Amino acid sequence: MRLIARFPNNKQASFLVDSLRNIGFDRRDMIISDLAEVQEFRTVDNAAREISFIKTERQGFDEIETFSSGIxxxxxxxxxxxxxxxxxxxxxxxxxxxxxxxxxxxxxD
Incomplete structure (x- = not known):
């Protein structure tokens, strides 16, 4: 099962991560993503150099999408x-x- 929480700022998100780690969750069990405006890149190679992104199952080659768009x-x-x-x-x-x-x-989800 997966729970997804949205926070207004990164301080609160960091507090959650620390709290979950304190009760035994591993950082590898979490995905953190900013909902900020998506940057536009001309190629996937340029995007890979500038930002880290998570490829979703729905995506094909040369498509860039944020993690949150798949939720x-x-x-x-x-x-x-x-x-x-x-x-x-x-x-x-x-x-x-x-x-x-x-x-x-x-x-x-």
Missing amino acids: EGLKGEEGIIVAVKTPKHEASRVREIMEQSGAVEIIQ
Whole structure:
């Protein structure tokens, strides 16, 4: 299962990451992405040199898309998102920590 939280700023997102690490989650279980305006590049090679991006399953070659564009149900268009892979029995605890960290939106996918 995966929970995704949107935060208004990176300080709150960092607080969530630290809190999750303190209870035993590994950083590899998380994806962090900025919802800032997407930069435009002429080639995939130029983009790879300038930014790191996550290729989604829907993408083909020469297509650049942000991680957040593949998340259904995400309403906000600004901020930082943190996606956390969590066991089902930990989901309510992770959701509570997300809320305490200042998440303005939380979805499950």
